[in-house]
Amino acid sequence: MILELLFGAEIRKALVAAAEAGHPPVAAVSRELVERIGAEKASLTNVKQFIGLCIRAVLEEEGFAVEGAGVRLSHDPVFKTGSVYRRQDPQGSANASDLLLRFLESLNDEEAAVALSYLSRRSKT
Incomplete structure (x- = not known):
């Protein structure tokens, strides 16, 4: 259920839009997660970690890389912090x-x- 949500086209667009705006993408999906699986399950540590991994996978497919982690979120029903992403260099060059x-x-x-x-x-x- 979580995979279907996070890898769906509509959520993918929301994740990319949040990343491009410089916001932690987890905030773009947390309310939908609460509606689908409930606040108690969505707030479990292992579930949040899984969601973060899925989001990272989606955004890496879209050409993004983690720019920073631990960005505080306010008024989010599930997450207290999240990562922000940036578009990778088109040549894919990674420096040290x-x-x-x-x-x-x-x-x-x-x-x-x-x-x-x-x-x-x-x-x-």
Whole structure:
């Protein structure tokens, strides 16, 4: 049910429009998700993670890449934060900083804290 919704043409257009406007696309689908599966199920952590992965897959197919994560959302019935996307370079060229950012965005909170601690110690020496 969630896959059908997120990979549908109408929602795909809403996700792309949100990404192009610089807004977290999760906000474009949260109310529809609540209507379809209910607020309780939509708010489960694993469901939200799955929704985020699906949205990322849709937007990558449309030529977008994650630009930033953890953007706070206000008045959203499901999500407190979301990622923002940008159109990828048409040639698909990735530079080292893009790769580093993608790596950092993949870290969970504990891993990010360890990395931050390491970099902080490293910069002091």
